[in-house]
Amino acid sequence: MRVLVGVKRVIDYAVKVRVKPDKTGVITENVQHSMNPFDECALEEAVKLKEKKAAKEVLAVSLGSAKTQASTSAWNADAVEVLRTALAKGADKAIYVEVDDATASKLEPIHVAKLLSKIAEQEKVDLVFVGKQAIDDDACQTGQLIAGMLDWPQATFASKVEPDGAYFKVTREIDGGLDTVKVKLPAVLSADLRLNEPRYATLPNIMKAKKKPLEKKKLSDFGIDVKQQTQTLEVTDPPVRKAGGFVDDVPTLISKLREKGVL
Amino acid sequence: MLSAHSLVRSVARLTTRSSRFASTLVVAEHDDEKLNSITLNTISAASKLGDVSVLVAGANAKKVAEQVAKVENVKRVIVAQDEKLKAQLPERLASVVLASQNQFKFGAIVAGASAFGRGIIPRVAAKLDVSPVSDVIEVHSEDTFSRPMYAGNAICKVKSLAPVKLITFRGTAFPPAKTEGGSAGIEDAPSSDLSYDKVEFLGQELSKSSRPDLGSAKVIVSGGRGVGSADNFKLIYDLADKLKAGVGASRAAVDAGFVPNDMQVGQTGKIVAPELYIAIGISGAIQHVAGMKDSKVIVAINKDADAPIFQIADFGLKADLFQAVPELTKAL
Numbered sequence: 001m002r003v004l005v006g007v008k009r010v011i012d013y014a015v016k017v018r019v020k021p022d023k024t025g026v027i028t029e030n031v032q033h034s035m036n037p038f039d040e041c042a043l044e045e046a047v048k049l050k051e052k053k054a055a056k057e058v059l060a061v062s063l064g065s066a067k068t069q070a071s072t073s074a075w076n077a078d079a080v081e082v083l084r085t086a087l088a089k090g091a092d093k094a095i096y097v098e099v100d101d102a103t104a105s106k107l108e109p110i111h112v113a114k115l116l117s118k119i120a121e122q123e124k125v126d127l128v129f130v131g132k133q134a135i136d137d138d139a140c141q142t143g144q145l146i147a148g149m150l151d152w153p154q155a156t157f158a159s160k161v162e163p164d165g166a167y168f169k170v171t172r173e174i175d176g177g178l179d180t181v182k183v184k185l186p187a188v189l190s191a192d193l194r195l196n197e198p199r200y201a202t203l204p205n206i207m208k209a210k211k212k213p214l215e216k217k218k219l220s221d222f223g224i225d226v227k228q229q230t231q232t233l234e235v236t237d238p239p240v241r242k243a244g245g246f247v248d249d250v251p252t253l254i255s256k257l258r259e260k261g262v263l
Numbered sequence: 264m265l266s267a268h269s270l271v272r273s274v275a276r277l278t279t280r281s282s283r284f285a286s287t288l289v290v291a292e293h294d295d296e297k298l299n300s301i302t303l304n305t306i307s308a309a310s311k312l313g314d315v316s317v318l319v320a321g322a323n324a325k326k327v328a329e330q331v332a333k334v335e336n337v338k339r340v341i342v343a344q345d346e347k348l349k350a351q352l353p354e355r356l357a358s359v360v361l362a363s364q365n366q367f368k369f370g371a372i373v374a375g376a377s378a379f380g381r382g383i384i385p386r387v388a389a390k391l392d393v394s395p396v397s398d399v400i401e402v403h404s405e406d407t408f409s410r411p412m413y414a415g416n417a418i419c420k421v422k423s424l425a426p427v428k429l430i431t432f433r434g435t436a437f438p439p440a441k442t443e444g445g446s447a448g449i450e451d452a453p454s455s456d457l458s459y460d461k462v463e464f465l466g467q468e469l470s471k472s473s474r475p476d477l478g479s480a481k482v483i484v485s486g487g488r489g490v491g492s493a494d495n496f497k498l499i500y501d502l503a504d505k506l507k508a509g510v511g512a513s514r515a516a517v518d519a520g521f522v523p524n525d526m527q528v529g530q531t532g533k534i535v536a537p538e539l540y541i542a543i544g545i546s547g548a549i550q551h552v553a554g555m556k557d558s559k560v561i562v563a564i565n566k567d568a569d570a571p572i573f574q575i576a577d578f579g580l581k582a583d584l585f586q587a588v589p590e591l592t593k594a595l
Contacts, residue, residue, distance in 0.1 A: 231422045250594060
């Protein structure tokens with residue numbers, strides 16, 4: 001079985017993002033970036049499947065714009081760096097699909113899904129594994145879109161995956177608890193945070209990763225039309241909530257809540 | 264005169280066209296017994312886009328359809344009842360949605376932004392080759408919406424150019440539609456191919472609780488890492504019971520095994536907006552705040568006065584939760 005894992009480079013989860021004064025987006029320059037946490041879980045699970053001999057090969061794919069600013073700091077490593085991390089964590093091979101800055105700003109999950117579907121077919125993979133959502137756009141669409149495009153079954157928000165011959169038994173996180181579905185390969189899975197604890201890349205593995213194959217492609221190589229369907233009109237700060245201050249003790253808290261009419 | 268006539272005619276034509284375009288299909292979420300409350304919020308949101316039709320698909324859909332027909336603002340209920348639609352797996356449900364779309368040509372197909380809605384809407388979008396818009400919190404016009412990004416730290420206003428709008432709505436951002444006053448007609452869904460057999464539903468394990476559901480609770484009491492253990496969570500449950508509140512948790516409390524993960528409030532858990540949210544032993548990480556900052560009144564109880572949760576709390580109590588929470592429970 002061959003597994004394709006989609007990985008996205010996003011602003012690090014611990015960064016408090018700031019909206020640009022011109023309302024065109026958020027500030028990304030000189031801000032720490034890293035692999036989307038959900039993609040780390042998807043990758044970890046794929047590597048585990050390989051270690052259990054359930055998968056033969058793990059292919060990591062990312063797309064994004066190459067570095068353009070001269071003053072790029074180490075923080076601003078591009079999508080290639082995210083793929084090197086994936087290789088250091090156990091992926092066998094990586095494909096980096098380069099897009100120019102103008103196109104990158106127009107990319108929507110549907111374009112990424114078209115690309116990953118195409119690569120899944122070309123590379124004859126049996127499983128596409130992605131994170132359940134990217135923590136930047138919070139769209140939560142890519143896995144489901146890929147499944148729809150390929151007409152493959154989808155098991156989203158996976159917290160446990162068990163390979164079983166030509167099937168996967170997947171426990172999913174749903175609103176009221178958990179459910180379990182069985183999907184026939186080829187299939188699309190999306191990872192929830194509870195799926196596993198991603199490993200760190202060790203220094204020897206980071207060194208070894210430099211020798212692993214990393215193919216660079218262009219979006220145009222795949223004939224994907226990046227036709228914009230969703231225009232961003234403006235990006236603004238959310239309404240600010242003001243701190244109300246401290247109360248001295250429990251009785252004061254109760255009387256304040258009664259005054260507000262919420263008790 | 265002639266031009267006036269043609270003007271009238273073209274206006275009339277425009278009107279019929281726009282009313283046809285402004286019809287919306289809500290994909291109902293239910294458990295074959297009862298409509299899920301997020302569908303009521305979704306119906307309110309959808310009614311801002313025009314006439315609302317609701318698709319109820321399932322193994323026992325007719326029963327749920329009767330409830331939906333009474334909901335205000337619902338004009339038409341489309342029912343697809345089939346044993347194969349049990350658990351409403353997106354692979355088969357998508358066929359029903361597409362068959363309905365082929366027949367009625369809706370301008371928008373929408374659902375609540377729950378695990379269910381997030382599963383079905385993008386799959387249908389892929390089949391229609393349109394880009395979906397997730398987790399909408401505000402409808403400006405039939406093609407312009409606002410949605411949060413970056414864990415709610417930025418609000419993005421978007422214009423969808425898609426020929427059909429595929430949308431999920433954040434439940435807490437819209438009031439629930441009233442469950443009576445409507446009198447929609449019920450009709451059968453056009454037939455669709457339900458033979459997709461590459462997926463099978465094996466079962467579910469729902470957390471049993473007599474407490475109100477987090478999505479619709481008026482009061483929520485949440486515990487974090489500071490609570491310390493699963494046993495100590497009893498303090499939280501006791502207070503919640505006194506307040507008839509739902510119980511939530513931070514990811515730290517879930518990861519530490521204090522409570523099951525469907526209780527998690529935050530960017531990747533549930534988004535809630537109750538009248539009163541009491542955060543106990545929760546520091547207030549960006550990801551948690553994303554799930555509760557739209558609550559009407561926020562109370563934080565924490566012994567660390569520098570905890571970020573105090574920056575958004577209306578009332579902060581700097582205290583040891585093991586003393587303050589029992590005292591609070593007793594005083595109520």
